[in-house]
Each structure stands twice: as C-alpha cells, then as structure tokens.
Amino acid sequence: MSLSNNSGNELANDPLNSKEAVKPQIEPIRLPTVEEIRGQDIWNNCAVRSVASGVMGGGLGFFMGLFLGSLDRPLMQEEMTGKQEFIYQAKQMGKRSWSSAKTFAVMGLIFSAVECVVEKARAKHxxxxxxxxxxxxxxxxxxxxxxxxxxxxxxxxxxxxxxxxxxxxxxx
Structure with missing residues (x-):
C-alpha cells in the first residue's frame, strides 16, 4: 500500500540519490602559527611538563584531602559541642588536604618527569x-x-x- 501516487520519479530526480551528489570540498592545509609552535616547544620541555603535572597533582590531592578529611569523625563525638566538632573537622580537613596535596604533587612530578625523559631518550611514544x-x-x-x-x-x-x-x- 503506497501513500504516494508517484511512480518513483521523485526518487530518480532527488539530488541526494542521484549519482551526481555534491562532493565535499577539500580544505587547504593550515600551517601552525609562530605562537602555536612556541607553545608546543614550551610544552615539550620536560621541566615545564613536570612542574605542570606536579601543580595539577597537588590540586587534585588538595581536593581529595578536603573530601576525605571531612569524613573523619572524632572518637569523643558525643561529648563534643558543635563548635568543638567544627574546629576538629576543619583541622582534620586542613591536615589531610595538605598531606594529600604534597603526595600527589610529588607523584605527578616524578611520573611526568621520568616519562618525558624516557620518551625523549627512546624517541618513542x-x-x-x-x-x-x-x-x-x-x-x-x-x-x-x-x-x-x-x-x-x-x-x-x-x-x-x-x-x-x-x-x-x-x-x-
């Protein structure tokens, strides 16, 4: 049962179904600008990459420490006032965030530095x-x-x- 009374001539005249479909245009190759090349050269420096990884690792560790420090509960929680519990939580979050930030910063710095140096020495990725x-x-x-x-x-x-x-x- 056909909803159309046409005998299929519309499909033959449709430009999407014809053999003369529009071909995509080829775009010219765009060469990188001087600023882009300098940026790549800076990022390919192992010291820059390592410091950036250390900073990002430190940031991740800081936020993980805040989260994990907020989960610490004091042993004497029932005997503490609200103010004492708040102060305890703040101190725990500060200690945990600083400790985690240092650990993750060192971890990111070492990993990135070693990977970059080995990659440059082997000339393989x-x-x-x-x-x-x-x-x-x-x-x-x-x-x-x-x-x-x-x-x-x-x-x-x-x-x-x-x-x-x-x-x-x-x-x-």
Missing part, C-alpha cells in the same frame, strides 16, 4: 615509557619502607599505570 615511569614513581614513593616495599611499589604503580594507559588508550 609507547607503553614502555609508562611502565618505566610508573616503576620509578612507585619505587621512589615507597622507598622509605625498605627494598621490599620499593619493589612492591614499583610493580604496583607500573601495573596501575599500564591499566590507566590502556583505559585512556593514549598509545597505539
């Missing part, structure tokens, strides 16, 4: 750089616990880095 950077970061962050802790930190952070790398699918 692949998962091996991530494994080496993860191992160096995990090992250095847990080195105070002794050689066994450093090895476990190296293996654990390298594995975590590879999982995150595969999840984000940055490399081929």
């Amino acid at each position: 692949d998962t091996t750089n991530t494994v080496v950077a993860g191992c160096a970061t995990g090992g250095s962050m847990s080195a105070k616990g002794g050689p066994r802790a450093a090895c476990a930190g190296c293996a654990g952070f390298a594995a975590f880095s590879v999982v995150i790398e595969k999840f984000l699918d940055r490399h081929d």
Whole structure:
C-alpha cells in the first residue's frame, strides 16, 4: 500500500540519490602559527611538563584531602559541642588536604618527569615509557619502607599505570 501516487520519479530526480551528489570540498592545509609552535616547544620541555603535572597533582590531592578529611569523625563525638566538632573537622580537613596535596604533587612530578625523559631518550611514544615511569614513581614513593616495599611499589604503580594507559588508550 503506497501513500504516494508517484511512480518513483521523485526518487530518480532527488539530488541526494542521484549519482551526481555534491562532493565535499577539500580544505587547504593550515600551517601552525609562530605562537602555536612556541607553545608546543614550551610544552615539550620536560621541566615545564613536570612542574605542570606536579601543580595539577597537588590540586587534585588538595581536593581529595578536603573530601576525605571531612569524613573523619572524632572518637569523643558525643561529648563534643558543635563548635568543638567544627574546629576538629576543619583541622582534620586542613591536615589531610595538605598531606594529600604534597603526595600527589610529588607523584605527578616524578611520573611526568621520568616519562618525558624516557620518551625523549627512546624517541618513542609507547607503553614502555609508562611502565618505566610508573616503576620509578612507585619505587621512589615507597622507598622509605625498605627494598621490599620499593619493589612492591614499583610493580604496583607500573601495573596501575599500564591499566590507566590502556583505559585512556593514549598509545597505539
């Protein structure tokens, strides 16, 4: 049952269905400006990239510390007044946020610096750089616990880095 009385001539005359469909125009290649090239050169500097990662890691750690510090409850909560509990919570949030900010800043700085240096030394952008950077970061962050802790930190952070790398699918 057809809703149209036309015999299909409209489809033949339709420009989208014809063989003479409009072809997309080819756009010219746009070369980067001098400012864009300078920006890329600055960002490709390992020191700049490492400091930026450290600052971003510190910011993330600060906010995580605020959140986790707000979850801390005093043991003597029933005996505290509202003002005492508020002061306790504020102190806990401050301590946690500062501690987490330092940890995440150092972690971001080390990881980014090692990954950048290894990438430039190998002249490749692949998962091996991530494994080496993860191992160096995990090992250095847990080195105070002794050689066994450093090895476990190296293996654990390298594995975590590879999982995150595969999840984000940055490399081929």
